Amino acid sequence: GTIDTTPVYIGAGQFAAWKHTQLILDVVEGRGGMFSLDNGTGRRFLVRSRAYDEGEIAMLHRADRLRAMQAAHGRDADGFWLAEARRLDWSVFPTKADESSFDKRDFGIRWFADGELNVSVNCLDRHLMTRGDQQAIVFEGDEPGEGRSLTYRALHREVCRFANVLKANGIAKGDRVALYMPMVPEAAIAMLACARIGAVHSVVFGGFSPESLADRIIDCGATLVVTADEGTRGGKRIPLKDNVDCALERASGVRSVIVMRRTGGPVSMREGRDIWWEKACAAAPDDCAPETMNAEDPLFILYTSGSTGKPKGVLHTTGGYLLWSTLTYDLLFGPEHGRDVSDDLFWCTADIGWITGHSYVVYGPLSNGARTVMFDGVPNYPDPGRLWETSARLGVTIFYTAPTAIRALMREGDRWVTPHDLSSIRLLGTVGEPINPEAWDWYHERIGRGECPIVDTWWQTETGGALIAPVPGATATKPGSATFPLPGVSPELVDGEGHALAGAAEGNLVLTRSWPGQMRTVFGDHERFFQTYFSTFPGTYFTGDGARRDADGYFWITGRVDDVINVSGHRMGTAEVESALDMHELVSEAAVVGMPHDVKGQGIYAFVMLNAGEEGSEALRGELRTLVRKEIGPIATPDVIQFVPGLPKTRSGKIMRRILRKLAEGQADQIGDISTLADPTVVQQLREGMNEPA
Ligand code: WT7
Numbered sequence: 001g002t003i004d005t006t007p008v009y010i011g012a013g014q015f016a017a018w019k020h021t022q023l024i025l026d027v028v029e030g031r032g033g034m035f036s037l038d039n040g041t042g043r044r045f046l047v048r049s050r051a052y053d054e055g056e057i058a059m060l061h062r063a064d065r066l067r068a069m070q071a072a073h074g075r076d077a078d079g080f081w082l083a084e085a086r087r088l089d090w091s092v093f094p095t096k097a098d099e100s101s102f103d104k105r106d107f108g109i110r111w112f113a114d115g116e117l118n119v120s121v122n123c124l125d126r127h128l129m130t131r132g133d134q135q136a137i138v139f140e141g142d143e144p145g146e147g148r149s150l151t152y153r154a155l156h157r158e159v160c161r162f163a164n165v166l167k168a169n170g171i172a173k174g175d176r177v178a179l180y181m182p183m184v185p186e187a188a189i190a191m192l193a194c195a196r197i198g199a200v201h202s203v204v205f206g207g208f209s210p211e212s213l214a215d216r217i218i219d220c221g222a223t224l225v226v227t228a229d230e231g232t233r234g235g236k237r238i239p240l241k242d243n244v245d246c247a248l249e250r251a252s253g254v255r256s257v258i259v260m261r262r263t264g265g266p267v268s269m270r271e272g273r274d275i276w277w278e279k280a281c282a283a284a285p286d287d288c289a290p291e292t293m294n295a296e297d298p299l300f301i302l303y304t305s306g307s308t309g310k311p312k313g314v315l316h317t318t319g320g321y322l323l324w325s326t327l328t329y330d331l332l333f334g335p336e337h338g339r340d341v342s343d344d345l346f347w348c349t350a351d352i353g354w355i356t357g358h359s360y361v362v363y364g365p366l367s368n369g370a371r372t373v374m375f376d377g378v379p380n381y382p383d384p385g386r387l388w389e390t391s392a393r394l395g396v397t398i399f400y401t402a403p404t405a406i407r408a409l410m411r412e413g414d415r416w417v418t419p420h421d422l423s424s425i426r427l428l429g430t431v432g433e434p435i436n437p438e439a440w441d442w443y444h445e446r447i448g449r450g451e452c453p454i455v456d457t458w459w460q461t462e463t464g465g466a467l468i469a470p471v472p473g474a475t476a477t478k479p480g481s482a483t484f485p486l487p488g489v490s491p492e493l494v495d496g497e498g499h500a501l502a503g504a505a506e507g508n509l510v511l512t513r514s515w516p517g518q519m520r521t522v523f524g525d526h527e528r529f530f531q532t533y534f535s536t537f538p539g540t541y542f543t544g545d546g547a548r549r550d551a552d553g554y555f556w557i558t559g560r561v562d563d564v565i566n567v568s569g570h571r572m573g574t575a576e577v578e579s580a581l582d583m584h585e586l587v588s589e590a591a592v593v594g595m596p597h598d599v600k601g602q603g604i605y606a607f608v609m610l611n612a613g614e615e616g617s618e619a620l621r622g623e624l625r626t627l628v629r630k631e632i633g634p635i636a637t638p639d640v641i642q643f644v645p646g647l648p649k650t651r652s653g654k655i656m657r658r659i660l661r662k663l664a665e666g667q668a669d670q671i672g673d674i675s676t677l678a679d680p681t682v683v684q685q686l687r688e689g690m691n692e693p694a
Contacts (some may be wrong), residue, residue, distance in 0.1 A: 036114075060338040063475035069487040071534045080488065081516065085112060085319075087326050088367070089126045089539055090189035091292055094319070102534050102541060110296060111320035112514045118290035119299060119322050120163075120196035122365035122511050124156040125290070134342050135371045140390055142232040150185055152369075155192075158185075158281070160288040162193035165280040171224055173198030173291055176301065178222035178254075178464050179352075180204045180213055182231040183376040186260045186277065187352050188362045190226045195299060195318075198291035202301040202313070205353025206231050206238060208633040210246035217251040220301050220313055220523055225254055226277075228262040234381035241267040284390055288674035295319025301523045302355055304461040305573035306532060307563035309543070313523030314355075314461050321464045322367060324517025328465040329364030331486060332455050333398050333427065333474070335407040345424075347373035347391065348400040354570070355461040356431055356549035360400060364465065385416035388447070392420040399447070400429035402569035403439050408599045410442045429455040432569025433601045434557050440479035457510050458482035458557050460543065461571070462533070464517025467491070468555050481554045489515055493549055498537040508561060510540035564656065565594035565602045570635050572604065574657075577638065580626055581606060585616045591655050593649050595640065595664035603627040603639035605664035607686070609647055616643030640664070642689055646682045648674070659683060663690065 023380055073080040081097035094115030096201065129136075132153040140147040150158070171177060177199050181187040187203070194201040202220045204213050217225065225248070230239035241259055245268070248254050251333045259267065262278035269276075299318045335341045346365055350356035352374075365372035373394065379387050387409065391399060402684040428448050435443075435456055454477060457466040468491060470476075470483040477483060485491050492500050493507035501507045518541070522529040546558040560566060563574045574592040581590035589609045597603035608624065610616060621641045622671055628636050648659045662671045668687050674680045 019487040036486070062471060066331075066474040066487065071194065073488045077488070081111075084327055085115070085323055087320070087330070088117060088122050088263065088323055090115050090117045090319075094295060097516075098514055100518070102514070102539050104530070104534075104538070107530055107534065109514055109518050109520050110322070110512070111317075112295040115295040115319050116292050117295065117319060117322070118196065118293055119318055119363070119367075120159055120192045121290045122322060122326075123192060123195075123363065124152060124159060127152045127369045128156060131342065131369050134198055134369070136366060137188060138345065138371060138373045138394060139185050140373060140375045140377070141184075142235065142381065142392065144389060145393070148185075155185075155189070155366075157286045158189045159192040159196060161281045161284040161286050162186075162189050163196040163275075163288040164275075164284040165258065166193055166199060166224065167197060167288075168280070168284065169224060169275075170256070171197065171199050173293075174200065174298070175224070176200045176202055176220045178202050178204055178213075178217050178220070178225045179350070180206060180225060180227045181238070181260075182206060182228050182238075182262055183351055183357075183374050184228070184260070185374060186226075186228075188366075188374065191300070191352070191358075191362055192366075196290050198290060198293055198297065199442070200298045202303070203353050203358070204303070205351060206240060206635070207351075207353070207635060208631055210243040211631050212633055213243060214247035214250040215255060215310060216313075217247060219310070221253060221304075222251075223253055223260075224256045224258070226258045226260075228260045229267045229562050230263040231263040232263060232376065234378040237263060237265060239265075245270075257467075262401070268537075292646070293318045298520075300358065302358065302461055304355075305564060305571045305576060307573060308575050309418055309573075311573070311576070312525075312528065312532070313520045315521050315523045315590060315634075315691065316464055317520050320516035320518070322363060323363035324339060324465040324515065325359040326367040328469075328486060328517075329360060329368050329370070332429065332457065332466060332469055333360075333364075333370075334368065334399070336473075341368050341370045344397040344426075345371050345373065345395055346398045346400070347394075347396045348388065348403065348429075349375060349379070349402070350400075350431075355464070356461075359465045369495050376681055379409060380412075384409055384412035385420060388417050388420040388422060391425060392422055395424045397424050398427045398429070399425055400431065402432040403430050403435040404433065404568040404599060404601055406430070406435070406439045406443050406568060407601075410446075411599065414446055422447060423447065425449075426452055427455065427684065428452045431457045431459070431466075433566050434559065435480055437479050444479075453477065456480070456482045460547075462519045462543075463515070464519065467511070467515065478518060478550075478554055481556045483554055485555075491547075492540070493547060494537050494540070498540075501549075504549055504551045506558070507545045508537065508549040509545045509557070510537050511543065512540050514541075542686075565592075565604065567594075567597075567635060568600045572636055575605065576632060577604060577628060577636050579624065580628045580636070581608060581638075583631065584624055584627055586610050586620065587624070588612075589647060591657065591660055592638070593657055593660045593664045596666075597639065600639075604636065604638045605642070605660075606638040606649060607642050607644045607660055609644050643685075644682075644689055645685050646679065648682050648686070649678050650676055651678045653678075660686075663687065 078097040094112035099110040135149045136152045136155045138149045204216050227240045227244045229241050231240050257274045296317045301313040305311050348360040453472040457469040459466045467484040467489045475483050490512045492512050493505050544562045546561040548556040565572050577592045578590045588611045591607045594602040595605040625637050648656045
């Protein structure tokens with residue numbers, strides 16, 4: 001036919017960098033040509049035929065696949081989801097996909113509800129024939145080179161053994177098991193062993209305090225805890241077993257504690273309650289028939305902070321969660337056309353105490369038969385080159401981390417990167433918070449050699465896996481934007497009244513329909529689930545985030561619009577920190593807001609009002625910081641504590657956080673209208689108080 005051969009050069013600077021994915025092609029916008037490419041913006045480029053190299057073909061393949069998925073979802077959503085469900089091994093294949101409703105009258109989230117499967121079978125057994133001797137987990141300890149790897153066969157055996165140990169200790173389908181573990185293969189083994197017998201795990205981050213651990217054990221009603229003697233982090237030891245002992249003084253429903261040896265450090269074992277992992281496993285048979293689970297049976301509970309009250313137990317179920325972690329892992333990090341998933345070594349640096357560790361250290365990679373790294377150290381030990389030294393030594397090909405880590409390492413200078421050969425890396429990812437352009441450029445240039453695509457993934461504990469993210473090879477990125485929704489995901493921006501905003505706009509980010517990885521409930525409080533997420537903008541799931549959509553349709557997450565702050569990619573509820581501070585006998589009332597922080601993204605700014613007649617001091621600041629650490633954990637430690645004579649309240653007694661936020665952001669001049677305050681002079685006092693050392 002007639003081909004318009006006017007070459008259109010797609011931003012060479014940007015695309016030249018995308019060696020494996022985006023390429024410099026002579027493209028012709030219009031009719032004719034050989035390939036039709038949709039770069040995600042909805043604009044079609046028809047590509048003139050010429051010799052393509054392997055990388056280019058891989059790119060066209062992925063772009064085509066993404067477009068085909070989107071089209072299939074558009075034609076018949078349920079048909080699309082059932083076809084995608086074929087990614088998993090089911091003992092009973094579902095006949096229905098989405099039966100969810102966001103509406104108050106028939107509210108509920110349900111997917112594949114008549115299907116049956118077992119998660120551990122999908123992550124292990126189904127790979128044994130083809131990948132039995134392939135690495136599954138590559139473990140890297142706190143000390144460089146301290147590590148080992150487990151094949152799929154070995155992992156399967158250990159999971160079966162530990163599943164038998166759980167059973168022997170009275171754990172059955174539906175029982176809750178709390179895990180308080182270092183980042184060692186045993187943590188993944190314990191998760192998968194729970195999944196094998198239908199027990200529901202609740203992983204508690206090892207950095208949380210005994211008080212936080214106790215709260216979570218009590219809330220989910222766990223009867224067994226799995227832990228280690230001690231954890232190690234940057235050469236320091238963390239007394240995990242001691243912390244468990246301390247937590248169990250209050251959490252009295254726990255009948256057994258299984259302790260693995262990590263450091264060999266001293267611990268006290270309580271007769272009749274505590275047993276050693278190694279001893280118990282040595283005596284256990286290494287086969288264990290998997291429990292058949294309904295797709296909607298619970299898989300795990302993971303606690304996360306919200307704007308009010310105590311952390312919520314986010315509940316994920318078997319079929320939908322596994323499909324979503326499996327599908328998104330493949331879309332975002334899967335092999336290039338013509339290659340196998342085992343050609344890659346995938347390193348997600350998240351701890352399994354967070355959802356990222358669940359979905360992209362354990363379930364997503366293992367379900368896909370990938371090789372996944374578990375790292376039990378920290379980025380700056382023994383020196384700030386650790387992540388790059390380890391990536392080079394292990395031959396990591398895909399590296400996924402949080403912007404806060406990138407910023408922290410960027411500050412240490414390039415001399416920690418340059419000695420290491422990072423040529424094995426082909427793809428980079430980020431998660432947890434918006435990435436600023438400086439960090440993006442540094443990551444792209446210094447770590448990605450100016451060639452690797454950066455996959456910026458927006459999601460939440462509640463979403464189970466990524467929802468908005470570029471598909472490498474198919475989506476042209478813009479630094480700082482998570483780009484477009486994945487197939488089947490329907491984000492929308494709404495104004496304060498819930499009206500949908502069209503085109504380029506900024507507003508509250510909601511999702512208008514369910515996706516398989518959506519959380520199913522707040523454990524033990526279904527009403528709170530509805531109230532928290534579905535009552536603000538009726539008929540939609542409200543994420544708590546604000547976002548902007550630009551003229552090309554790209555999404556830019558602007559941050560939380562509720563009272564949740566994001567400290568180093570970790571969620572912190574201001575209410576939680578406030579109630580910890582309120583516990584101090586000299587504190588009358590505290591108000592906590594986020595403040596900009598160069599490395600952490602956001603820091604914690606606490607305004608503390610003391611009882612009448614009390615004076616603030618450096619010593620008291622220290623006491624308050626210690627108190628927060630004890631009640632929640634080190635990640636919640638306030639960066640700034642300002643003692644104040646009063647808090648800005650409305651006449652009805654509500655704290656006006658807007659004012660505190662502006663002060664903490666150093667924008668005292670932009671506070672705006674304060675006429676509704678009960679006592680407007682408070683603001684001036686707060687401003688003056690900011691000059692004192694904190
Ligand atoms: C909140 C969810 C999802 C795993 C890690 C955090 C923020 C997450 C991005 C991103 C901008 C992001 C949001 C979200 N967030 N990813 N790529 N760009 N913001 O999970 O602890 O449940 O926190 O993290 O504010 O609501 P989480």
